[in-house]
Amino acid sequence: MKTSIVSRTLITIALMVVCLIWTVPTVGILVTSFRTADAASSTGWWKSFATPEAFTLDNYVQVLGGQRFTIADAEGNTITTRGATMTSAFLSSITVTLPSVVIPIFIAAAAAYGFAWLKFPGRKIMFAIIIALLVVPLQISLIPILRDYQKVGLNGTWLGIWLAHTGFGLPLATYMLFNYISTVPRSILESAFIDGASHFTCFSRLILPLSVPALASFAIFQFIWVWNDLLIALVFLSGAGQTMEVVTVRLMNMAGTWGSAWHLLTAGAFVSMILPLTVFLALQRYFVRGLLAGSVKG
Amino acid sequence: MTQSSTISGKTETRDAAVKGFALSVLTLCVLAAGFFVLRSNVFGQIPITLLAVVWGTGAVILFFYTLNMLAQLFPPRWYNRIIPFVFVSPAMLIMGWYLLLPTVRSGYLSFLDRGSKAFVGLQNYIYVFTDLTMQISIRNTFLWLVFGTVFSVLFGLIVAVLADRSSMEKIGKTLVFLPMGISMVGAGVIWKFIYAYRPMGAEQIGLLNAVVTAFGLEPMNWLGSAPMNNAFLILIFVWPWTGFALVVLSAALKAVPTDMLEAARIDGAGEWVVLLRIILPSILGSIITVSTTILLAALKSFDIVFSMTNGLYGTEVLASQQYKQMFKFLHYGRGSAIAILILIAVSPVIYYNLKEFSKREVF
Numbered sequence: 001m002k003t004s005i006v007s008r009t010l011i012t013i014a015l016m017v018v019c020l021i022w023t024v025p026t027v028g029i030l031v032t033s034f035r036t037a038d039a040a041s042s043t044g045w046w047k048s049f050a051t052p053e054a055f056t057l058d059n060y061v062q063v064l065g066g067q068r069f070t071i072a073d074a075e076g077n078t079i080t081t082r083g084a085t086m087t088s089a090f091l092s093s094i095t096v097t098l099p100s101v102v103i104p105i106f107i108a109a110a111a112a113y114g115f116a117w118l119k120f121p122g123r124k125i126m127f128a129i130i131i132a133l134l135v136v137p138l139q140i141s142l143i144p145i146l147r148d149y150q151k152v153g154l155n156g157t158w159l160g161i162w163l164a165h166t167g168f169g170l171p172l173a174t175y176m177l178f179n180y181i182s183t184v185p186r187s188i189l190e191s192a193f194i195d196g197a198s199h200f201t202c203f204s205r206l207i208l209p210l211s212v213p214a215l216a217s218f219a220i221f222q223f224i225w226v227w228n229d230l231l232i233a234l235v236f237l238s239g240a241g242q243t244m245e246v247v248t249v250r251l252m253n254m255a256g257t258w259g260s261a262w263h264l265l266t267a268g269a270f271v272s273m274i275l276p277l278t279v280f281l282a283l284q285r286y287f288v289r290g291l292l293a294g295s296v297k298g
Numbered sequence: 299m300t301q302s303s304t305i306s307g308k309t310e311t312r313d314a315a316v317k318g319f320a321l322s323v324l325t326l327c328v329l330a331a332g333f334f335v336l337r338s339n340v341f342g343q344i345p346i347t348l349l350a351v352v353w354g355t356g357a358v359i360l361f362f363y364t365l366n367m368l369a370q371l372f373p374p375r376w377y378n379r380i381i382p383f384v385f386v387s388p389a390m391l392i393m394g395w396y397l398l399l400p401t402v403r404s405g406y407l408s409f410l411d412r413g414s415k416a417f418v419g420l421q422n423y424i425y426v427f428t429d430l431t432m433q434i435s436i437r438n439t440f441l442w443l444v445f446g447t448v449f450s451v452l453f454g455l456i457v458a459v460l461a462d463r464s465s466m467e468k469i470g471k472t473l474v475f476l477p478m479g480i481s482m483v484g485a486g487v488i489w490k491f492i493y494a495y496r497p498m499g500a501e502q503i504g505l506l507n508a509v510v511t512a513f514g515l516e517p518m519n520w521l522g523s524a525p526m527n528n529a530f531l532i533l534i535f536v537w538p539w540t541g542f543a544l545v546v547l548s549a550a551l552k553a554v555p556t557d558m559l560e561a562a563r564i565d566g567a568g569e570w571v572v573l574l575r576i577i578l579p580s581i582l583g584s585i586i587t588v589s590t591t592i593l594l595a596a597l598k599s600f601d602i603v604f605s606m607t608n609g610l611y612g613t614e615v616l617a618s619q620q621y622k623q624m625f626k627f628l629h630y631g632r633g634s635a636i637a638i639l640i641l642i643a644v645s646p647v648i649y650y651n652l653k654e655f656s657k658r659e660v661f
Contacts (some may be wrong), residue, residue: 019473103354114385141400159336167396200366228481269487280479
């Protein structure tokens with residue numbers, strides 16, 4: 001690139017300004033989550049470094065262990081109780097997310113293998129259906145699926161939300177894995193068939209190991225998507241009460257009940273973000289690949 | 299492929315049949331037992347999660363293994379006919395159940411009344427287009443589509459071009475892309491704090507009002523004053539999606555042939571001319587893809603409005619209205635009609651994707 005040092009510096013400064021604007025909101029909540037209640041509600045977080053004594057870990061203690069409520073009972077004793085915790089929501093999110101990532105992977109990989117390497121009547125029309133379903137808004141499914149769930153007793157169960165995430169994630173998974181599996185050289189498979197391998201052997205011994213990068217891309221993508229989902233969790237788990245609340249639902253309820261308790265709300269927000277952000281930063285490469293491969297999802 | 303079963307004698311075929319039968323019984327048991335055990339919720343949360351992960355991998359693989367084995371009992375000609383469906387049908391059945399069939403079912407429900415008891419004709423659709431709140435939602439969704447998409451793509455493009463010419467490319471891109479990993483609810487909380495409002499004279503703890511008052515202006519209740527509050531909600535959407543546009547467009551920029559750019563520069567073209575005449579036209583395809591994706595996301599965006607304002611102060615959008623009609627007012631007819639409206643809005647994209655698909659040579 002032939003640009004002078006001056007314009008190069010200007011460009012870098014402009015980029016840094018943009019990065020600053022994009023990062024400051026997150027830094028703001030991170031700083032506030034370590035400030036005392038008084039400090040957080042009386043001064044802006046950017047002034048917090050003038051009062052270093054007002055930093056604390058208590059917000060995280062409260063958010064993870066439950067907010068302390070002090071109630072006076074009939075005899076005048078004060079009792080301290082604790083409310084719903086972010087810890088249980090965090091566990092719920094893990095419970096929802098892991099199987100929702102794992103279950104669709106092999107189902108989708110098998111279908112992708114079928115579409116990529118086998119000829120059968122209806123192949124084209126079936127794949128066209130998958131293409132169409134890629135962008136179908138999942139709002140369309142909520143009422144019918146909820147009714148079915150009520151009939152078979154899946155409403156408000158972990159299994160119900162796993163299957164829902166599986167169903168809504170499959171079009172993208174199949175599409176992404178198809179794009180990858182169809183590029184495996186034909187000669188590799190042909191030599192396997194000459195050796196008498198069945199399609200299952202070929203799929204499990206050859207195709208699955210070869211498609212690990214694509215499987216990883218989908219897994220990362222689905223992980224972040226499921227973890228950050230609000231709508232599906234609200235619809236399929238809300239009947240189950242507080243014990244099954246995932247982090248997004250918990251955080252939303254926190255914002256509703258302690259709208260102005262910024263020291264707690266920011267700590268809660270940070271707890272809800274820490275895992276996807278870590279995964280995101282560590283495996284950004286796979287996530288980007290997933291985004292580029294099929295950047296459309298219901 | 300299944301030489302053994304054709305060449306071998308009767309005993310081997312019988313053995314294989316017995317084995318296949320035993321395996322299918324086992325598979326059915328594993329699938330069913332897993333289903334009922336997982337549904338029952340009798341175990342603690344952590345054991346049931348681990349069980350589900352094992353079941354989700356093990357049972358699925360066992361399922362394909364068994365069906366493949368059963369198919370092998372048939373002569374090779376039949377094996378080859380059956381096996382594609384073994385691989386494809388589980389995915390197709392699940393997608394059919396969760397997405398394809400529901401479009402028809404929701405379509406049907408949208409012509410029924412609140413409790414899906416009686417046929418009401420177009421009444422739900424008339425409501426969707428005439429009710430005041432619905433009209434506001436449609437208007438706001440339109441604003442989300444236009445401004446959410448335009449600004450995400452524009453900012454993404456600007457950062458991509460800047461990053462491409464800077465020595466800080468990697469860190470810069472990561473920082474702008476980072477919000478993509480944050481949930482919309484989390485982003486909502488983050489920005490609610492930026493927008494925090496206190497009356498004139500009080501110490502502002504929201505960054506935006508602190509900046510505004512530093513310039514001597516009056517603090518604003520950004521989220522409470524219609525119709526401008528929609529702009530501030532859309533900004534929350536633009537924040538992560540800019541990162542998405544950046545990543546895709548940056549990849550596209552890298553693919554523009556450098557000799558083409560060099561040739562233009564040697565001919566004396568300035569940077570702006572190179573950008574507008576060469577770079578932009580060659581990444582147009584990516585810009586369209588990115589815009590489509592963000593349009594779809596904006597259309598279905600529910601989390602921000604629902605968690606920030608809950609649709610108050612004239613900020614309702616289609617997706618939040620749909621949720622409210624279904625789960626708050628329990629009006630399944632109207633909820634379904636809004637869902638169908640969203641589906642109709644994405645249908646041009648479905649049509650375009652299918653048209654592109656029919657050109658593909660693999661099929």
